[in-house]
Amino acid sequence: MSFELSYKNYEKLQKLFLRYPKKSAATLPALWIVQEQEGCIPMDAFEYLAKELETTPMEVYKTATFYTMFHIAKPVGKYHIQVCKTLSCMLNGRDELIKTVEKTLGIKPNETTKDGKFTLSLVECMGACGGAPMACMNETYYENLTPQTLEKIIKELQ
Ligand code: FES
Numbered sequence: 441m442s443f444e445l446s447y448k449n450y451e452k453l454q455k456l457f458l459r460y461p462k463k464s465a466a467t468l469p470a471l472w473i474v475q476e477q478e479g480c481i482p483m484d485a486f487e488y489l490a491k492e493l494e495t496t497p498m499e500v501y502k503t504a505t506f507y508t509m510f511h512i513a514k515p516v517g518k519y520h521i522q523v524c525k526t527l528s529c530m531l532n533g534r535d536e537l538i539k540t541v542e543k544t545l546g547i548k549p550n551e552t553t554k555d556g557k558f559t560l561s562l563v564e565c566m567g568a569c570g571g572a573p574m575a576c577m578n579e580t581y582y583e584n585l586t587p588q589t590l591e592k593i594i595k596e597l598q
Pocket of ligand 1: 526
């Protein structure tokens, strides 16, 4: 069966188009709608979205794969821990943060805990270099992290 938006989300998408000069300009919020519905962007959603956005599946795919916040074909856990791996964070303790997640949850980067609760990803700079090392838990930024503060945050969510 091919991908379809729920009726409610289809209506949401149609309303979204009213805010943009052309339908393809709504690619990012359209991808959000799909991800909220499915927990990721299923591969067959690209063709569906391309039709709705009056563009090509490749254009939608290129946009989705450019941004790390979109999860292609594979859902992430309820809590998505994204540890910044770029220079400032690397120099200020990134590796200790990664080890802390691995030790606390028993997962490596790009893995999800068996209960589906946590996924660990390593990402490029998230623009919070002044607070390095940092990690993001879903949409919340945590800066100036230490292994102890990160472990505490994770334990509170377990
Ligand atoms: S280097 Fe980590 S947020 Fe910029």
